[in-house]
Amino acid sequence: MLNSVINLFFPKVCFACHTLLNDNEFDVCTHCRNDLPVTNFHFNNDDSVLKVFYGRVKVEHATTLFRFEKKGIVQQLIHGLKYKGQQDIGVFLGDWLGGELSTVKEYQDIDLVIPVPLHEKKLRKRGYNQVAKFAMQIAAALHVEYVDNVLLKITNTESQVLKKRLSRWSHNDELFNLKNKDLIANKHILLVDDLITTGATMEACISVLKQANNVKISIAAMAIA
Incomplete structure (x- = not known):
């Protein structure tokens, strides 16, 4: 009642x-x-996400929860999460993917989870990083640490959706910075984002994270376009 x-x-x-x-x-x-267009990549040993990064950066394992379809349900969810303050969507999706990854052996040796960061100006404007709660729930499901004080975004880029890959990231090392790198040395990192399109954002993050000693990096995202 x-x-x-x-x-x-x-x-x-x-x-x-x-x-x-x-x-x-x-x-x-x-x-x-x-x-919902569920991928099941991590259950089926599907390397569709890994192929995005072949010849660019070394990635151990990679998966997404959904396939992104224009004007589809996943777009509605991500839009609500990013622009309407519906952070519970991140919790819901993080619990879902985290619960699945906790049963997959390839993700059993993850040491910590790091979200793709927002620039501080965008963070102040939006009030939250839309990836944060998604990443926190995955970390909780894997019983590992959530770390958001290592990878920092130092360049406030505009929306990159309609820009070509070569023009959008001509200076990857100028977009992100690494702090407290000793915290991630010799660790297997799960790098988490909302949407993978060309993979350029993840590539830029991975290139910076690789500055730490002997790190391994896997990838998880809400969706792939």
Whole structure:
């Protein structure tokens, strides 16, 4: 009865389609959940994400939870997370992917989880890093440390969606900086982001993280375009 009263005044709606959730539904309605384009890369030994980085940077393992489809459910979720303050979406997706990765042997030796950072100006404007809670939940599921004071973004870039890869990252080493590198020496890092398109952002991050001694890097993201 208490839940019914709470839902009357603070109705729970689906993060994707915004319809009212039933009592046995959480975060995303059953219909949207069934329609989500799940990849299962980490269960099927699928190297689709790894192929994005072949010949560019060394990556141990790589996966995403979903495939990104323009105007699809995943786009709605990421948009809500990034621009509408719906940070619970990050928790929901982090619990989902983290729970799955905790059962996959390739991710059992992860030592810590690092989110792709925002520049401090964008962080102040938005109020949060949209990847943070996603990464925190994955770290919790893997029983490892979440670290956000090592990789810093030092260049405030504009939206890169429509720019070609070669023009967007002509100076990768000027985008990110490494601090406290001794904290990650000899560690297996899981680098986490929301969306992988060309892989240029991850590539820039990995190049900087590799400045630390003897690090291994794997990748996880919400979706791949």
